[in-house]
Amino acid sequence: MAKSGGGNDGSVPTLPSRPRRIAETSAVALGLRLLAVGPLLILLLLVAVVGLLTPNFLKPINISNILAQTAVIAIVAIGQHLVILTRGIDLSVGANLALATVVGALAYRVTDSAALVMLAMLASGAAVGAVNGLVYVFGRLPHPFIITLATLSIARGVALEVAIGHTTMRGMPAEIAALGGGNLWGIPNSFFVVCAVVAIALIMVRAMVWGRWIYAVGGKPEAAVQMGIPVKWVLVSVYVISGVCAGVGAIVLAGRTEAGSPLYGNLLELDTIAAVIIGGASFLGGRGHIGHALVGAVMIGIIRNALNLLNVDAFFQMIAIGLIIVLAVEADVLRNHLEAKVRVLQAGRAP
Amino acid sequence: MSPAAASPVLAVRDADKRFGAVHALKGVSLEAFRGEVLALLGDNGAGKSTLVKCISGVHGLDGGEVLLDGERTALHSPAAARRAGIETVYQDLALFDNLTPAQNFYCGREIAGPRWLPRGLRFLNARAMDREAAAVIERLKVSLPRFDAPVALMSGGQRQAIAVARATVFARKVVILDEPTAALGLRESRKVLDLIAQLKAEGNAVILITHNMEHVVELADRAVVLRQGRKVGELRPSRDNQRQLVSMIVGAEV
Ligand SMILES: Nc1ncnc2c1ncn2[C@@H]1O[C@H](COP(=O)(O)OP(=O)(O)O)[C@@H](O)[C@H]1O
Ligand SMILES: [Mg+2]
Numbered sequence: 263m264a265k266s267g268g269g270n271d272g273s274v275p276t277l278p279s280r281p282r283r284i285a286e287t288s289a290v291a292l293g294l295r296l297l298a299v300g301p302l303l304i305l306l307l308l309v310a311v312v313g314l315l316t317p318n319f320l321k322p323i324n325i326s327n328i329l330a331q332t333a334v335i336a337i338v339a340i341g342q343h344l345v346i347l348t349r350g351i352d353l354s355v356g357a358n359l360a361l362a363t364v365v366g367a368l369a370y371r372v373t374d375s376a377a378l379v380m381l382a383m384l385a386s387g388a389a390v391g392a393v394n395g396l397v398y399v400f401g402r403l404p405h406p407f408i409i410t411l412a413t414l415s416i417a418r419g420v421a422l423e424v425a426i427g428h429t430t431m432r433g434m435p436a437e438i439a440a441l442g443g444g445n446l447w448g449i450p451n452s453f454f455v456v457c458a459v460v461a462i463a464l465i466m467v468r469a470m471v472w473g474r475w476i477y478a479v480g481g482k483p484e485a486a487v488q489m490g491i492p493v494k495w496v497l498v499s500v501y502v503i504s505g506v507c508a509g510v511g512a513i514v515l516a517g518r519t520e521a522g523s524p525l526y527g528n529l530l531e532l533d534t535i536a537a538v539i540i541g542g543a544s545f546l547g548g549r550g551h552i553g554h555a556l557v558g559a560v561m562i563g564i565i566r567n568a569l570n571l572l573n574v575d576a577f578f579q580m581i582a583i584g585l586i587i588v589l590a591v592e593a594d595v596l597r598n599h600l601e602a603k604v605r606v607l608q609a610g611r612a613p
Numbered sequence: 614m615s616p617a618a619a620s621p622v623l624a625v626r627d628a629d630k631r632f633g634a635v636h637a638l639k640g641v642s643l644e645a646f647r648g649e650v651l652a653l654l655g656d657n658g659a660g661k662s663t664l665v666k667c668i669s670g671v672h673g674l675d676g677g678e679v680l681l682d683g684e685r686t687a688l689h690s691p692a693a694a695r696r697a698g699i700e701t702v703y704q705d706l707a708l709f710d711n712l713t714p715a716q717n718f719y720c721g722r723e724i725a726g727p728r729w730l731p732r733g734l735r736f737l738n739a740r741a742m743d744r745e746a747a748a749v750i751e752r753l754k755v756s757l758p759r760f761d762a763p764v765a766l767m768s769g770g771q772r773q774a775i776a777v778a779r780a781t782v783f784a785r786k787v788v789i790l791d792e793p794t795a796a797l798g799l800r801e802s803r804k805v806l807d808l809i810a811q812l813k814a815e816g817n818a819v820i821l822i823t824h825n826m827e828h829v830v831e832l833a834d835r836a837v838v839l840r841q842g843r844k845v846g847e848l849r850p851s852r853d854n855q856r857q858l859v860s861m862i863v864g865a866e867v
Binding site for chain 1: 671690691692695701703705706707708709710711712716720721722723725732733734735736737758765766767768769771
């Protein structure tokens with residue numbers, strides 16, 4: 263949490279006894295501040311460079327394209343971000359999304375109601391998330407890696423099974439197709455879906471007690487127990503929310519393609535984890551905000567788009583994203599190092 | 614000093630605790646009174662932390678009982694103990710590095726509403742929490758570099774002060790501090806000792822675990838000594854009986 267929550271800083275009194283700052287203190291503070299805005303700076307730099315290299319990049323139609331292509335990663339990355347905040351990981355999101363699109367396509371064979379089809383996709387996503395959370399917590403697993411790896415495999419298998427040999431199941435209600443593929447004044451509707459998910463997530467994380475608990479559980483799980491936080495239920499809820507995000511992503515993707523497919527969402531878990539980390543959230547949990555997930559998702563979208571425009575080999579996209587991940591993780595290490603330095607400087611201050 | 618005829622706010626009777634083959638507490642009894650600092654002394658492994666954890670709901674007792682204001686109280690969990698008015702400053706502080714001091718203060722007991730919603734779904738009243746926390750910090754004269762920065766950026770002494778200050782916000786009966794100055798320098802220790810004196814002045818029963826005899830003589834009204842899970846002595850610490858206290862702790866003859 264780089265910036266403290268709530269937007270109420272004005273009411274906090276400045277505390278007395280602030281001695282002269284040593285030069286070193288401000289240097290370290292500057293470093294920390296740079297690290298905090300680093301991902302955003304890299305994103306802006308990326309936009310500037312690609313904009314100069316390829317004139318088509320900044321055209322409205324291309325920007326609209328990027329937004330549409332980034333929507334699914336962004337939505338699912340928000341769920342992934344919440345999981346990572348609690349020191350967890352959700353490897354099942356891609357398979358979960360695929361299963362949800364298949365469930366949606368099957369539902370559409372039974373009902374014409376767009377609302378029911380959407381509900382089916384959300385419920386499918388939430389159900390996989392609930393399995394993840396419940397087995398992880400009440401199965402007393404040491405880490406969510408294994409269970410979400412298992413549900414990755416199971417959800418993909420179930421999706422292939424119930425799709426009965428089809429790789430695509432065509433047909434989606436018109437409203438869902440509009441949500442995923444339509445646009446308003448040139449802005450893709452999926453962009454508005456992202457905005458809605460961001461708004462709801464922000465309210466839950468910033469304004470509600472639940473959000474504070476997520477940070478506490480990620481910050482120090484033992485202390486969260488000692489402070490009386492229902493840690494187990496916080497963990498379960500986070501995986502359910504991640505599953506719901508996969509369900510929303512399924513609605514957008516199924517809408518855009520007007521189909522469900524057991525093959526959708528391939529490697530989406532890696533894209534979303536990468537988005538969260540290169541956006542600047544800490545892989546160690548407890549640190550980061552939704553802006554990080556969004557910045558990271560857009561960065562991935564832009565790298566893909568730009569390298570396509572530049573006709574660069576697809577392999578290079580993977581290399582580029584990999585390099586940025588290394589950079590982001592090192593930035594996290596550097597941040598911890600600088601913070602330790604601040605602590606030492608604090609202890610040396612005059613009383 | 615200690616209220617002579619008052620009844621104890623906390624009483625432990627014949628506390629017994631085993632960890633497998635280790636018999637960590639063997640029938641320990643003690644009493645704590647409001648407005649009094651009780652030092653809990655003993656060598657490493659004597660059972661001090663275990664006793665404290667049994668009082669603060671981390672461990673359950675195998676035998677014996679805990680009475681609060683004369684009533685037998687079941688403390689199944691840290692949350693239950695906190696609700697009963699027992700605050701603990703654990704040896705590892707139990708602070709969240711990623712949260713600000715105010716967020717740390719209220720973590721798990723957020724000021725939030727509306728009340729008809731389940732606790733987790735209530736909306737935070739961040740303004741009230743910041744205001745209250747700032748008031749406490751000021752009242753206790755703790756100096757922090759920034760009030761809106763995460764605790765990760767604060768020194769050992771500042772963190773300790775935050776943990777102690779958090780206990781003072783919610784303490785209604787008993788405050789337990791497990792080696793609160795062990796990791797601190799002289800100046801930072803001083804600050805924490807002042808906070809402990811203030812906790813006492815505010816009418817709490819304070820239980821202080823420490824290895825520093827100077828601190829004991831300065832602050833404690835009574836001292837209880839544990840050795841190998843047994844209570845081996847109880848006295849009023851002073852400069853004159855400091856040596857006697859030390860030999861009780863290590864188990865040598867005076
Ligand atoms: N969770 C535990 N499991 C097993 N043994 C424990 C546990 N906690 C404490 N003990 C044992 O109980 C005894 C008392 O320990 P403790 O209360 O930590 O002593 P002190 O705090 O006085 O140094 C020691 O022998 C210790 O090894
Ligand atoms: Mg101990």
